[in-house]
Amino acid sequence: MSQSAEIGLAPSLMEAGYNLTSFLEQVTNVAPSIIYVFNQKTRANEYANRNIADVMGFSEAEVQAMGSAVLPELCHPEDMPRILEFHQKLQTIDDGEVATITYRIRHKDGGWRWLISYDTVFERDAQGLVLRTIGATADITAQKEAEAKTKDALRAEALATEQLRAFAYSVSHEMRAPTVTLQMLLGELENGHAGPLSDDAKDLVAKGLETVARMQAVTENTLDFTKLVEQGTSLERVNLGHILSNVMQDLAANVTAADATVKWAKLPDLLVDSLQMHALFRNLISNALKYSRPGVPPAVKVTAQVGSAATLIAVQDNGQGIDPKHWNSIFKMFWRGHHHDDVHGIGLGLQICRHVVTAHGGDIWVDSKPGEGSTFWIRLPGANQ
């Protein structure tokens, strides 16, 4: 028993007792690579197995006939400096060391093929200089083309996203100026600066001002959203309860107006973007205040369970609840569940929430009983450490 067999390695060819010549002939026949011997003195290819015809279209005889012109004849001019450098390196490598290179070769049909070559020393001359190298080459054209296609697709997608982002930003900016002008024009009428108005006219002007306020909410929310996306994510360790206190300061007037109570348990420190988390809680809580049941003061509760790999946050309300068939659509842009007279939503709040949670590598979903209330669940990776 040889030592290599004991430890589970394949026995060497000698130990297996194979006919070496026959073994090598078969290997060169079945290998999916071009196997070749290159003479470093004459710069010519001396041997190649039959696969060279499949990859390059040239027969072995044709390649041999190119003699020392084989490299400049077949290699892509842009790759030549690297190839020459590679061959220089081959002169200096140690026996058993394998050098590798990817490059392009001209097919007989005129097209280019991407190849990867692994080369090692085959024979040295009397002075110990490398005389011949032996190598194996595989055709990786399909892989290279797929890589290039993916790269192009990604680049096109990034460009399209960037253009859309800039578009959304400038549209909301450009929309704001005429909206404000319209608000001022209607304000002149409302305040009677153009003479007294009939009751009917007053009512129409008031409706006009309401409509303008909605337009402003849409443009400002769109701006907020594009800003949030543009700013990117910068993580710091923050206490979620601290963020929530800040949010409650922002929403103090809404809480009073809605006669609401908002409570939260002890919340953990997490590695988050505090601006984004602020936007998340602000939107979830202001939704809970907005979509309350008539005659039922909103009660909102925020809790967190800290697990070993993730934190699960729940924002629970006692509001109108959401029909299960809408549980997915509420997270879509500009989706609104109500007639616009009912509630002044514009359909970006939960889109912002989803963006924030996704940017943190987490998930958001809802669980709700219509007529009883909703719970928004947020799973954020990373526990309280």
Add this chain to the structure above:
Amino acid sequence: MTRIANLVLVDDNPIDQLLYRRMIERTGKVDNLQEFMSPDHAIAYFQDNPDASSTVVFLDINMPRTDGFEFLEMLADNVTGAKVPVVVMLTSSLNPQDKARAANFPMVKEFLHKPLRAADIERIANAYGVQSGDL
């Protein structure tokens, strides 16, 4: 009570200008009103009237050709020392960078978001105006 002796409006939107004029006239707080839809024309006015010490400028930011910030740079080149006007930025821009950029110009005293309100005019007249008796 103080008044604004000279108010220069620089805004490319003629309807906004009309609304400002109506509002300013109603407050009765402004003695002389100069309206420019083009910042370049406003600069020419300051070149002809380099003593702007009793002038308040209401300046828009997003305007074609010369924007509000370019106007401020040109104004700083043309009017110096104690003769500079009080500039009030009046814009529909919500961009915090615009506000930060405006703060770099010492002559900019306020940054207001449109819509302009009569109360804004009265407050500015009280803060930066001159005594009625001086006129």
